[in-house]
Amino acid sequence: MKVIVVKNYEEASQKACEIMLDIVKSNPQANLGLATGSTPVRMYELMREDHKKNGTSYKDIKTFNLDEYFGLDQSHPQSYHYFMCHNLFNELDINMENVHVPKGQGNIDEECESYNKLLQENPIDIQLLGIGSNGHIGFNEPGTPFDSVTHKVDLKQSTIEDNARLFFDGKIEDVPTQAVSMGIANIMAAKKVLLIACGEGKAKAVYGMAEAPKTIDLPASALQDHPDCILIADEAAASLLKNK
Numbered sequence: 001m002k003v004i005v006v007k008n009y010e011e012a013s014q015k016a017c018e019i020m021l022d023i024v025k026s027n028p029q030a031n032l033g034l035a036t037g038s039t040p041v042r043m044y045e046l047m048r049e050d051h052k053k054n055g056t057s058y059k060d061i062k063t064f065n066l067d068e069y070f071g072l073d074q075s076h077p078q079s080y081h082y083f084m085c086h087n088l089f090n091e092l093d094i095n096m097e098n099v100h101v102p103k104g105q106g107n108i109d110e111e112c113e114s115y116n117k118l119l120q121e122n123p124i125d126i127q128l129l130g131i132g133s134n135g136h137i138g139f140n141e142p143g144t145p146f147d148s149v150t151h152k153v154d155l156k157q158s159t160i161e162d163n164a165r166l167f168f169d170g171k172i173e174d175v176p177t178q179a180v181s182m183g184i185a186n187i188m189a190a191k192k193v194l195l196i197a198c199g200e201g202k203a204k205a206v207y208g209m210a211e212a213p214k215t216i217d218l219p220a221s222a223l224q225d226h227p228d229c230i231l232i233a234d235e236a237a238a239s240l241l242k243n244k
């Protein structure tokens with residue numbers, strides 16, 4: 001795992017944006033694995049600014065999101081589909097037919113199966129990740145087997161609380177208790193993985209991911225076995241690391 005420690009959120013977002021743009025420019029038909037949450041918001045803004053200023057094109061890029069809340073329609077303002085349109089896609093020249101976010105409604109078993117098939121047919125060139133304060137990646141909570149593929153998830157109370165604080169206007173009762181998520185094996189299949197972690201609330205998870213023994217109790221530690229994984233952490237998130 002390559003660890004890049006930067007000063008703050010802004011520097012982390014700029015570095016991550018550079019890496020994403022390198023992939024998009026070197027392969028205009030790349031398959032991007034994308035993430036939601038508060039962490040990538042500034043990086044997406046920088047990608048939008050670059051598109052506007054430099055014309056970097058996404059017309060042949062395909063995207064595959066990690067996860068979606070169970071029970072929310074795509075048009076719900078808190079759905080991850082809506083998040084992606086609002087934070088990125090609406091201001092790019094991307095073909096919306098090339099955009100894929102798992103569906104959180106309908107027949108979930110069928111949806112998981114077809115999402116896995118889609119991922120098999122479209123190998124991901126770079127998978128962007130945030131990390132939960134409990135070490136989750138996507139919505140793969142502690143205890144998720146490393147060989148898991150797209151599945152329905154029961155969210156941990158700590159994840160529901162984290163997401164109520166950042167989204168849903170603080171209303172914990174509005175946060176769905178389940179989600180659909182790529183599995184850890186799907187994430188590990190990406191050619192390159194880029195994880196951004198910022199803030200002291202992520203320090204324990206970052207230490208567990210990078211330096212503690214690998215365990216399913218800290219899902220991101222699976223990435224220790226990935227051949228091309230970059231961790232960008234700000235000083236606060238990296239504060240417990242011994243090897244910086």
Ligand SMILES: O=P(O)(O)OC[C@H]1O[C@](O)(CO)[C@@H](O)[C@@H]1O
Pocket residue numbers: 035036037038039040067129130131132133137138139159163166
């Ligand atoms: O970036 P945040 O808001 O801290 O969230 C961290 C992680 O939690 C999730 O939002 C899911 O809870 C992931 O999508 C994200 O990577």
